Amino acid sequence: MPTTTTITSLGHKGEGVAEIDGRKVFVPLALPGEVVEIEADGERGTLLRVINPAPGRIAPFCPHFGACGGCQLQHMDRASYEAFKIGLVETPLRFAGIEQRVTRFIDAAGDGRRRATLHARHEGAGYMRLRSHQVHDIDACPILVPGLARAPDIARSLMQAIGEADVSFTATLTGLDVAVRTEKKQARADRLAPLAGRFKLARLALNGEMVLQAQAPVIEMGRARVELPIGSFLQATEAAEAALADYVLGAVGKARTVADLFCGIGPFALRLAEQRPVIAFDSDKPAVAALDKAWRFAKGIREVTARPRDLFRDPLTQFELNYEAVVLDPPRAGAEAQVRELAKSKVKTIVMVACDARTFARDAAILVAGGYGVGEIVAVDQFTQSAHVEIAATFRR
Structure with a gap:
């Protein structure tokens, strides 16, 4: 009623x-x-x-808003929108006992998201409907980069070839990188190969295995070029990666010894190495290998020592943390085990990048209890029109 x-x-x-x-x-x-x-x-x-x-x-800018669950905030004016996003960061901090304000809000939409995952189902291809497991079919998505304009058409064609699937797209310098995931055990890769040529894809993968590669998908990071491993993590927008990297470089300053933890494919390590050698760790072995290859072929950067290590189960101990500065960019679960070791260390500067405000607040409280002071906190808005925000913060002894 x-x-x-x-x-x-x-x-x-x-x-x-x-x-x-x-x-x-x-x-x-x-x-x-x-x-x-x-x-x-x-x-x-x-x-x-x-x-x-x-x-x-205000009036939403996308005709699919309200039915499509991909965006939640297109009906909010700019002032309300920014206040909401800043609140997403400050409220968990306050509950964690940290009365610290966001000092800057950075619009990092740039040219749009260079990454997207569309669900290809019999009812169409798009994002899940609001509060539903049903797919809302879309013809276009205005928050994506122009290079992903054909993503819905490609997803529909892939579904017709092998059945229902989730299709992840990344726009790269060499073309589209497309990774298909399906629960269908008999999905035939040979049915996908013709589509790679038809849509001029750089690479096409099925359930983590390469089907076809016309040329390696490449992303530029500072002075280096990185070949993306299949399924590797990448910031959603190029503008956000640049904004976060600028923040990290500024916060690290002139520190001579730097460790990059949860380094991924190296968005921070490769830029930091333009000024000093860097040691980097991540549990993702393909990402570590891609980073190692990138610095070796780059010109004008110092050595990056990239090592695979599970920092959740085997964090660097306080005795290993012999660095002036540490950068860490953990996944959504945060970095509690590693942060507890950092809290006991003598590292002067810690720069944390986080994609979940609650685990960030938990980890920040551990550092504060260990004697660190909270410096500048920045909210970086790359997941525009959604209830997500990226955070960058500095902690100093």
Whole structure:
């Protein structure tokens, strides 16, 4: 039965929050201060009508907004949007006992996201519908780089060849890198090969195995060029990678000995090595190998010693952390084991890049308890129109 209510706040997923009969109800696409008509089902609310819109409500720029679950925030004006994103960082810090404000908000949308994963199903190719496991078919996605304009068409063609699959795209200097994942055990790679030529793909992979490579997918990082391993991590936008790298370089300053932990394919290590030798660690062996190859062929950079190591199970101990500065960019789970060792170390400067505000706040609290002071915290907005934000922060002894 429809209910008329007032939205009091925003949840951390960007959903409007209403109080009905003493319980919180989360309503996607609603904004604080709005009087709305909703259909409530437990904690979930479906927006039926906005009776009194908030002053910050604007028209979304994508015709798929509201049905497609890829974006949650296109209906917010710029001031409200930035305040929400900054709150995503500051609120977990406050709960962790750290009263530190975000000092800069960086719009890192750039030319759009160079990476995307589309779900190819019989109903079409696109992102999952809002609060659903059904796919919303799209013809185009305006938040992607122009090089990914044909991604929906490619995903549909791949589905017709081998059945339902998830298709990850990366736009590189040498063309599109496409990795297909399917649970279909009898998926035939030979049916995919003709599509690589038809769409002029740089590389096509199926379930982690290469099907065809016309040329290696390459990304430029500072003075180096990196050949991407299949399925390797890469920042969503080129602008975000550049902004984060600039921050890291500035925070590290003139430190002569630097370790890059959770280094991946080297977005920070390769740039840091333009000024001094760097030692780098990551559990992803193909990524470490790609980084090692990149610095060896690059001109004008110092040595990068890249080593495979599982920093979750085998973190560098306080006795091994004999560096003036440490950079770490862990995955969403954070770096608790490694941070506990850093908190006991004598490292002067720690620069942390994080993609999850809650695990970042947990790790930051460990460093603060170990005697580190929190310096500048920057919010880097590369996952535009979504309830995610990248964080960069400096900690000093």
